[in-house]
Amino acid sequence: MKLAWDTFVRFDAPDYSQEGIENFHRFVNDDMLRKMFVAGHYQLFVATDGSRYVGMLSLREKKHISLLFVDEQYHRHGVASALLTFVKRYAIEEEGVDRLTVNSSPYAVEFYHKKGFKNLQGETVADGIRFTPMELLL
Numbered sequence: 001m002k003l004a005w006d007t008f009v010r011f012d013a014p015d016y017s018q019e020g021i022e023n024f025h026r027f028v029n030d031d032m033l034r035k036m037f038v039a040g041h042y043q044l045f046v047a048t049d050g051s052r053y054v055g056m057l058s059l060r061e062k063k064h065i066s067l068l069f070v071d072e073q074y075h076r077h078g079v080a081s082a083l084l085t086f087v088k089r090y091a092i093e094e095e096g097v098d099r100l101t102v103n104s105s106p107y108a109v110e111f112y113h114k115k116g117f118k119n120l121q122g123e124t125v126a127d128g129i130r131f132t133p134m135e136l137l138l
Contacts, residue, residue, distance in 0.1 A: 020125075
């Protein structure tokens with residue numbers, strides 16, 4: 001979760017209100033989130049460079065991308081694309097789903113559009129968190 005927090009602070013937080021920043025911090029440090037990972041409600045996929053975590057993608061309830069973050073030094077090196085490609089295949093083959101959803105931060109909207117995601121509605125704000133709900137048919 002340190003990777004998620006550090007990357008959020010650098011790239012997403014400038015677009016968020018103080019309320020949104022605080023709510024995201026609570027989310028990535030929440031004991032309930034940890035319990036949901038342990039219970040299998042979230043799957044976590046990581047990219048590594050040696051022993052260093054350089055990217056992560058969390059899948060909630062088999063089909064919703066909850067956390068996709070890449071270490072700043074690895075931006076534009078294909079890490080997020082590789083994680084997404086792997087998770088698409090996993091979702092189809094292992095979970096039997098035909099679509100992925102995501103609530104994209106303003107920073108990531110262009111990335112998701114390039115990967116084929118379509119907006120389900122315009123930008124929304126909830127609890128200070130700005131996001132655009134999107135979907136990708138697999």
